[in-house]
Amino acid sequence: MSKSIKKIGVMTSGGDAPGMNAAIRSVVRTCAFHNIECVGIYRGYEGMIEGDFKPMNARSVKGIINKGGTVLKSARSKTFMTKEGRKTAYQKLTEANIDALVTIGGDGTFTGAMVFNQEYDFPIMGIPGTIDNDIFGTSHTLGYDTALNTVVEAIDKIRDTASSHNRLFFIEVMGRDVGHIALNVGVGAGAEEILIPEEDLGLDRLLESLRRSKASGKSSSIVVVAEGDKIGKNVFELKDYVEEHMTEYEVRVSVLGHMQRGGSPSCFDRVLASRMGVKAVESLLENKTNFMVGLLHDKIALTPLDKAVKGKSEINMELLRVSDIMTT
Numbered sequence: 001m002s003k004s005i006k007k008i009g010v011m012t013s014g015g016d017a018p019g020m021n022a023a024i025r026s027v028v029r030t031c032a033f034h035n036i037e038c039v040g041i042y043r044g045y046e047g048m049i050e051g052d053f054k055p056m057n058a059r060s061v062k063g064i065i066n067k068g069g070t071v072l073k074s075a076r077s078k079t080f081m082t083k084e085g086r087k088t089a090y091q092k093l094t095e096a097n098i099d100a101l102v103t104i105g106g107d108g109t110f111t112g113a114m115v116f117n118q119e120y121d122f123p124i125m126g127i128p129g130t131i132d133n134d135i136f137g138t139s140h141t142l143g144y145d146t147a148l149n150t151v152v153e154a155i156d157k158i159r160d161t162a163s164s165h166n167r168l169f170f171i172e173v174m175g176r177d178v179g180h181i182a183l184n185v186g187v188g189a190g191a192e193e194i195l196i197p198e199e200d201l202g203l204d205r206l207l208e209s210l211r212r213s214k215a216s217g218k219s220s221s222i223v224v225v226a227e228g229d230k231i232g233k234n235v236f237e238l239k240d241y242v243e244e245h246m247t248e249y250e251v252r253v254s255v256l257g258h259m260q261r262g263g264s265p266s267c268f269d270r271v272l273a274s275r276m277g278v279k280a281v282e283s284l285l286e287n288k289t290n291f292m293v294g295l296l297h298d299k300i301a302l303t304p305l306d307k308a309v310k311g312k313s314e315i316n317m318e319l320l321r322v323s324d325i326m327t328t
């Protein structure tokens, strides 16, 4: 193991995700295991620029494996996008004798990390944490599994009221650019239709599908819509459109919003976070840098950060067909 890395900084950045705390815990304890100092950096790149650092030891992370959110707080930093901001960040890290970084976040976080590494040759490892699961090089990002379970539970509850009133519900779920959440919860909660950014179903086909559903004897329906869906209408416009063209339906909208990002992480996310934290620290100690730790075929694997950022995280199109068959 390298002698040069003696102190590692860990931070969370971008949208928080359940499992981030479990990853922080793992990074801190792996450092302790290898007798390396660890420093928590607060509010992502914002805190890095301000030098908002706190030494962490194995006991600082007790009782957080089951907590949602992030004890280190998070932010989407605009200042770090500037050269000046990154220069200040580098100065603060150097003053604090931090030799390497573990950044937990999504593609925005990794893009910042890559630029920083290019400019200052600073050793960095990324851990993917976002409920969207939109990162190439890992089958699962931290928080995704928990979010799926949270959303399915919410839809099950909406289903109760939808069927009591014979209503059609449009339910908007998170996923700016990808439909992983929508597609999986759609199948998991037995939605009649799933609208995702990867496929343009079209308004006519949506109406057709709803008519078929009604004709087959269904009295209530659930349509799951990813926030980045291709039809281009938001859930409220969809409601108006369907009500206008299908007077037989009473329609309601539910935007699940940020509740999808909260809650205690699932066992899957806790285990994944623990594995990823160990790998991130040990890879830095082996002098590896500019990689993201991911899960591929149930094995922890490294992907170069630029590939993780530029690559496309593909959704499982087979699920769309499964959904079609299930809604027969």
Ligand code: F6P
Pocket: 014, 015, 016, 076, 130, 131, 132, 174, 175, 176, 227, 261
């Ligand atoms: O973290 C990903 C995500 O939750 C997206 O699904 C969503 O579009 C976005 O973050 C919301 O970001 P913010 O909390 O900054 O409004």
